[in-house]
Amino acid sequence: MSTSDLVITVVGAGGKMGLRISANLQRSGHTVRYCENHPPAQARVTAEGRELSDTATAAADSDVVVLAVPDVLLGEISAQLVPLLKPGAVVLTLDPAAAYAGVLARRDDIHLACAHPCHPSVFLERTTGEEYADTFGGVAAAQDVVAALESGDDAVRARVEDVVRIMYGPVLDVHWVTVKQLAVLEPTLVETVACMISGLLRDALHETVHTVGVPEPAAKAMLFGHIQVALSNSLRGSNPFSEACLIAMDYGRETIVRDDWKRIFDDAELDSVIARMLRIDAVRPAR
Ligand SMILES: NC(=O)c1ccc[n+]([C@@H]2O[C@H](COP(=O)([O-])OP(=O)(O)OC[C@H]3O[C@@H](n4cnc5c(N)ncnc54)[C@H](O)[C@@H]3O)[C@@H](O)[C@H]2O)c1
Structure with missing residues (x-):
């Protein structure tokens, strides 16, 4: 055809x-x-x-x-x-x-x-x-x-x-x-992780401006530029992070990210989040 x-x-x-x-x-x-x-x-x-x-x-x-x-x-x-x-x-x-x-x-x-x-x-x-x-x-x-x-x-x-x-x-x-690989890409990789982190960035910007009192244009300028260079460094190896930045990154990971976060890649977790998204009791994946 x-x-x-x-x-x-x-x-x-x-x-x-x-x-x-x-x-x-x-x-x-x-x-x-x-x-x-x-x-x-x-x-x-x-x-x-x-x-x-x-x-x-x-x-x-x-x-x-x-x-x-x-x-x-x-x-x-x-x-x-x-x-x-x-x-x-x-x-x-x-x-x-x-x-x-x-x-x-x-x-x-x-x-x-x-x-x-x-x-x-x-x-x-x-x-x-x-x-x-x-x-x-x-x-x-x-x-x-x-x-x-x-x-x-x-x-x-x-x-x-x-x-x-x-x-x-x-x-x-x-x-x-495969369908399962597509389901690991979305929701797990891009919604559970990437979109969640984008919401965290929005909330952190809000705290910086409204709780700490940093002028919004300064906070946005600093954040938006650093998001760009951080993604380029982490995902493409464009530049090394500084020693001090690596220490601050470790502090952020220890404070914000749970030790067992990689369990989101377990099949049972994928089943659970997809059942939540579809508002059904349980999924019946073909494995
Ligand atoms: N919105 C996004 O950013 C996005 C991105 C990628 C994929 N998707 C996927 O695209 C699909 C649609 O999502 P959406 O965000 O466009 O939804 P939506 O709610 O904006 O639109 C769905 C449309 O379907 C219509 N509809 C519902 N039942 C119908 C029926 N029986 N007959 C005819 N029309 C009917 C609704 O009236 C509505 O206009 C979903 O599978 C979603 O996961 C959405």
Whole structure:
């Protein structure tokens, strides 16, 4: 199948991701259908000049059905749609939690795929104003994507990669991993660790300004520059940290980080956090 004759349905087309990916898919040569069930979100779809379709009808003859709906609804919505799909269709989710938890409806002749955007790298060499403005990715700043395919041959993988490269574009690389590896990347590596640390930085800035009384512009200038050089030193080895800085880093780790923090990489912890995220009692991962 050539890449120009796919039928793609976006379910949740008026949500945050639905609007982003629809904007890119709309410019492709594919036939794209937009489905949304919440009136304010429906209005966002039509305001962009996109026509709404009935979800069951649109999905039934689609090659790829993108489920851009909240993760907690993925089990219920996939149970409604998967029985209707034509053999060989792909159900594409945007986050690995539901796939890892085993809550997605399955059929032997339907392929489940998941693709998550990496967002533009902090080390991306941006040259234009549009690239600097595109912090999330999918507009002007290039990003990588990490994807997993639960079943299907190279042709299915190529079809998914074509769609993923359009909806998250501009895309540099698509990295293919297992569903479990994708679940370790998100939530564990990027949400549990990286996003949590970003919140800690925000709270530390607040304390510095509002409790200690340091002028906010001075605190922000110091923090934002040091975040940049610290990431470059730690993740790319750009410069060595000074001896005094290493002592302060040890003090921070002893005071802030629990000794057993690496248990977040245990399977039982991954299961537990994903069950919390999906608001279910327990996950049923395929190990
Ligand atoms: N928001 C992000 O930054 C982000 C980033 C990467 C991946 N994701 C993933 O993208 C997916 C969507 O997240 P979001 O943040 O865009 O959610 P959202 O809540 O912003 O949007 C979801 C949309 O789905 C619609 N919807 C719900 N049930 C529906 C149904 N039965 N039929 C049609 N439409 C329905 C809702 O009305 C809503 O407009 C999730 O899997 C999420 O993990 C989100």
